[in-house]
Amino acid sequence: MTTVTLPAHVLADPEHILVREVDKTYPGASARALDDIDLVIRRGEFVSLIGPSGCGKSTLLRALAGLEPIDTGSITIYGATPREACSQKAVGLVPQTPALLPWLTVRQNVELPGKVNRAASKRRAHRQGMGASSVGRTDPDELLDLVGLAEKRDAYPGELSGGMQQRVAIARAFGLEPDVLLMDEPFSALDEFTREAMRLHLLSLWQRMRTTVVFVTHSVREAVTLSDRIVVMSARPGRIHELIDVDLPRPRDREVLAGPGLHAVEDRVRDSLQRAWDSGAVPSDLVPA
């Protein structure tokens, strides 16, 4: 078996995702979408990005996924560039909509990441550097069981509710056993009751898999419930306003989530968001003429 040795710079830091002095301006935009963003994420950490619309949280997530080019600065995922990380299948993405393939069954959808780009799976199995080299070998049926969809494995996405579809998308992303899982407002299209249930599903799945997660949301409750750390961002230009540690015990069972600690952190995040809002320029569409 040949082992793939990653370039020296990749081996430099196998334990952190580093975002250094990143700027980005969309063509034609007046303000920077990302302005001097510095962020360090430890392996195994659950980090949420929260802020008003236009604060660049989704842009930052897309940049981490290598889907959005940045103007200046650097992003490294355990030492590798986002593209290199993707070529190792180290990055999992859960977009805002479930993005399932409607002509495949639930199980086939979950298996899909393993079937696409097989060369990357092999590279990943034999790599050195970037820390752990687990290969996406979690049994799809086990994953579906974990998200409570075992008996829907042979159904097609069109037969499922929105919440079920998003659970399939999450199972698909976890099935890859990515080194980092990027989730872009995955529950925003769901109703409040379903969101509540989805958070619990995600918590139990994360408790088991312990994947590094970067989670974009505009819900304070969601950010506090799920995260170890919350990145509060402000808009126009998109900046990091404050980092807030969520010092609630894990596993976060119903008792923790109903306790006063949760509300205390929620209040801190709300205050911070308010100050972030005040500090950012007022969006032009809200300025009275």
Next chain:
Amino acid sequence: MAVVTALRPRSIARTETAPRARRTIPPLPAAARPIVWGPTVVALVLVGLAWQAVAAGNPYILPRLPAVGTAFLADPLLFVSNAWATLQIALLGLVYGFGVAFVLAVLTSEFTLLRRAIMPLASVLNVTPVVALAPGLVVAFGFGMAPKVIVTAIITFFPVLANVSTGLRSVQGPVLDVFHTLQASRLEVLRRLRIPSAMPYTIAALRVTLPLSVVGAVVAEFVAAGSSTGLGTVIKTSAANSQLAQMYAAIGCLALLGVLMLAVITAFERRLLFWHESQQRRR
């Protein structure tokens, strides 16, 4: 209407009503209810009566319907063999037209330069009346099947190219993002994502081009001098000889051919597009 009918299994209707069967009459399947087929039958009868009324006064313009039936029964083999000849040209032309258009749709969606080179030409070909091309094609390709097949291929080419191109570009952004983070190759994106996504558009193109292929074949038979087979030829010669009943019998056969083609494509669609919104049961 037809879709709803076929998707409702009879057994469900029966089990639902079973406990109350004594008091209520079990509902008939939708297709058997007079309210469903009644209007169609009434419209048919009215058109038939109008036809007969016109035909009674003008037998040299419009033959009576029984005469059309008699003309068909006098030599059914004539119609069947010529229908087969026309169908062969139609299907062969469709296979070529569809095949070339599909491949070009894939290539132009992948390579922008190729799209810029080919799409204007294809559009010009589309707006050129094919009937005008046909005589030239006959001169170039002789009097056999070739010119007819080419006319049919040209007429079916553009709807397929336009539809499939749209379909290949109809993939949602988030799904593409997922494939890009997996660094799927362009071929994988094409095979696993773009071509399946284009299926509804491809089937829609077939729905248009299957009947169109018969139009192409008949037009080609009209234009190609010395054409000796095909329903188009039958229509041309019987019109020239004032055999109106025979002419309308041939036209009836063409209509029937078109209906059969639509039936085939509808069945095909249900099997292939079971996952698509268009095939979901309406609530």
